[in-house]
Amino acid sequence: xxKVSIAxxxxxxxxxxxxxxxxxxxxxxxxxxxxxxxxxxxGKQIYQDKNCQACHQIYGLGGFLGPDLTTGYSDKHRGEPFxxxxxxxxxxxxxNFRLNNRQVDALIAYLxxxxxxxxxxxxxx
Amino acid sequence: xxxxQLHPSSSHARKLSIFSSDKAAFSFIGLSMSYLALGLLFxxxxxxxxxxxxxxxxxxxxEKIRPLHVYLxxxxxxxxxxxxxxxxxxxxxxxxxxxxxGAWIHFFLQLLTSAGIIVAFFLGYxxxxxxxxxxxxxxxxxxxSWVPFVVNFFGTLKxxxxxxxxxxxxxxxxxxxxxxxxxxxxxxxxxxxxNNQIRDTTVQWKALGTMVGSWNMLVYGTSIYMMxxxxxxxxxxxxxxxxxFFFVGFTNLLFNxxxxxxxxxxxxxxxxxxxxxxxxxxxxxxxxVYKFRKTxxxxxxNYHSITYxxxxxxxxxxxxxxxxxxxxxVPALNYYTHGTHITVAHAMGTTIGINTMLLFAxxxxxxxxxxxxxxxxxxxxxxxxxxxANISLVIFWFALIGSGLVKIxxxxxxxxxxxxxxxxxxxxxxFTASGVLIMVGLVMMIVGAFIVLLRPARPKIRVQPAVxxxxxxxxxxxxxxxxx
Numbered sequence: 001x002x003k004v005s006i007a008x009x010x011x012x013x014x015x016x017x018x019x020x021x022x023x024x025x026x027x028x029x030x031x032x033x034x035x036x037x038x039x040x041x042x043g044k045q046i047y048q049d050k051n052c053q054a055c056h057q058i059y060g061l062g063g064f065l066g067p068d069l070t071t072g073y074s075d076k077h078r079g080e081p082f083x084x085x086x087x088x089x090x091x092x093x094x095x096n097f098r099l100n101n102r103q104v105d106a107l108i109a110y111l112x113x114x115x116x117x118x119x120x121x122x123x124x125x
Numbered sequence: 126x127x128x129x130q131l132h133p134s135s136s137h138a139r140k141l142s143i144f145s146s147d148k149a150a151f152s153f154i155g156l157s158m159s160y161l162a163l164g165l166l167f168x169x170x171x172x173x174x175x176x177x178x179x180x181x182x183x184x185x186x187x188e189k190i191r192p193l194h195v196y197l198x199x200x201x202x203x204x205x206x207x208x209x210x211x212x213x214x215x216x217x218x219x220x221x222x223x224x225x226x227g228a229w230i231h232f233f234l235q236l237l238t239s240a241g242i243i244v245a246f247f248l249g250y251x252x253x254x255x256x257x258x259x260x261x262x263x264x265x266x267x268x269x270s271w272v273p274f275v276v277n278f279f280g281t282l283k284x285x286x287x288x289x290x291x292x293x294x295x296x297x298x299x300x301x302x303x304x305x306x307x308x309x310x311x312x313x314x315x316x317x318x319x320n321n322q323i324r325d326t327t328v329q330w331k332a333l334g335t336m337v338g339s340w341n342m343l344v345y346g347t348s349i350y351m352m353x354x355x356x357x358x359x360x361x362x363x364x365x366x367x368x369x370f371f372f373v374g375f376t377n378l379l380f381n382x383x384x385x386x387x388x389x390x391x392x393x394x395x396x397x398x399x400x401x402x403x404x405x406x407x408x409x410x411x412x413x414v415y416k417f418r419k420t421x422x423x424x425x426x427n428y429h430s431i432t433y434x435x436x437x438x439x440x441x442x443x444x445x446x447x448x449x450x451x452x453x454x455v456p457a458l459n460y461y462t463h464g465t466h467i468t469v470a471h472a473m474g475t476t477i478g479i480n481t482m483l484l485f486a487x488x489x490x491x492x493x494x495x496x497x498x499x500x501x502x503x504x505x506x507x508x509x510x511x512x513x514a515n516i517s518l519v520i521f522w523f524a525l526i527g528s529g530l531v532k533i534x535x536x537x538x539x540x541x542x543x544x545x546x547x548x549x550x551x552x553x554x555x556f557t558a559s560g561v562l563i564m565v566g567l568v569m570m571i572v573g574a575f576i577v578l579l580r581p582a583r584p585k586i587r588v589q590p591a592v593x594x595x596x597x598x599x600x601x602x603x604x605x606x607x608x609x
Binding site for chain 2: 017025027041058067070095113117118
């Protein structure tokens with residue numbers, strides 16, 4: 001009985017710890033109309049379905065063959081037109097995923113949203 | 126079906142005891158090494174894609190190669206850890222596995238799941254999450270495949286944790302936290318997490334960071350068990366200091382992931398705690414250096430032992446990796462190093478240098494007990510493989526760090542990504558070439574192990590039918606497995 005109580009207490013503590021980590025400081029600072037939110041979610045799903053993270057990073061998660069995309073949308077070397085062109089036709093390393101316009105729009109909406117959450121890391125070092 | 130148990134009072138008999146579940150354990154070991162061989166192959170192919178962008182681009186592009194490499198490397202770690210534990214459990218508890226058929230169910234379920242995952246990757250079906258890049262539905266089968274393992278672990282060992290050796294705790298924490306973090310990593314399926322990038326990123330880093338810690342617990346538990354048996358000294362796994370380090374490791378498992386989130390705009394206290402916890406690794410670091418020196422004469426004495434050699438190499442890699450880990454945990458440095466190949470150097474040093482060396486130590490420890498004469502014949506092949514793999518890994522490690530430094534420098538100079546990639550080419554060549562050599566070295570070790578594993582065993586004694594219910598508390602006497 002003692003062992004079960006100890007185990008349950010530890011599980012409860014871990015759950016509390018996780019709850020705090022996932023709620024404290026993670027509140028969304030931006031909100032979108034329903035239609036835009038749907039487009040962002042669609043873009044995120046495409047990002048996952050095409051396994052974009054194999055080559056690209058968002059907040060340090062992902063591979064290194066392609067550039068980091070956390071602030072790709074506002075990057076002066078890239079920006080929306082460049083991202084759109086890469087998504088449409090691929091590049092020297094990036095395959096052409098034959099995405100349609102709707103999919104490209106959704107991916108752009110998602111990357112724009114990610115960029116908007118990344119304000120602290122865009123500040124000068 | 127069961128072909129043991131020998132009379133426990135006869136040390137000689139125990140030394141040669143064979144458990145029916147050993148076949149399952151050996152199958153896990155064979156499967157794990159097959160995962161490793163395939164994982165290495167895909168890793169090398171991925172390396173070539175850094176140099177030759179068109180290489181296999183049409184049918185096996187990097188978005189397929191990377192998940193194949195990552196999944197197979199991870200599968201090597203947890204499958205071998207499970208195989209080792211299946212082999213050790215009956216020997217520790219002095220009774221057969223409580224559900225021997227369960228081990229086979231586990232084996233085939235895991236084999237089928239892995240086959241499904243590999244096919245999904247080849248066909249281009251992804252889950253698109255770090256580490257867990259397969260479609261989420263396959264995660265259910267992975268979790269199910271672990272159930273027989275859990276039943277066998279707790280049912281066979283019946284751990285009461287009072288006066289228990291530290292590896293009981295390491296294995297228990299490893300198993301429990303695998304389930305906890307594996308479930309946690311799928312929180313993104315809920316909109317509350319999926320629609321909030323910061324929360325979702327935090328879930329990935331926290332769940333996966335702790336999951337890696339859970340595998341490490343399985344591997345470290347196995348290593349301490351082996352060290353206890355090789356030294357023939359039960360104190361090593363029961364001393365206060367080893368429990369202290371277990372506690373430090375456990376705390377790291379819970380909090381250390383936070384140093385990956387310095388760039389994530391989540392709660393600042395997480396970063397502070399993570400930094401402080403990361404610094405506790407200094408304690409481990411100091412202890413390792415101390416122990417390494419202290420056991421040097423022991424190392425020379427045991428130089429002939431493949432297992433001891435692998436443990437010594439693992440020690441060296443712990444030394445190198447902790448030094449690097451402590452450096453890149455400093456927030457000011459982490460800001461620049463994160464998202465570069467320096468992080469990969471840390472991951473590869475840990476996966477190949479520490480985990481793989483420790484797991485191979487377990488492979489050869491088991492094979493030494495199984496077929497010492499056959500292993501002796503292949504000692505040179507394995508020994509050369511160990512040396513080639515480790516020397517190549519040093520080059521590989523420095524090439525990754527070099528490539529990371531080039532990227533940092535390029536970012537500071539505001540260079541475009543293509544310019545940075547061009548400037549990194551010499552290091553890409555270096556890590557691809559050394560990656561090929563790592564594969565050669567590790568494959569030599571795998572071949573040596575398979576030769577022993579596939580040779581039919583010739584028992585020197587008649588194996589008795591099973592005697593169920595024979596249970597002796599406590600550990601096997603030191604003499605039995607001291608290697609003397």
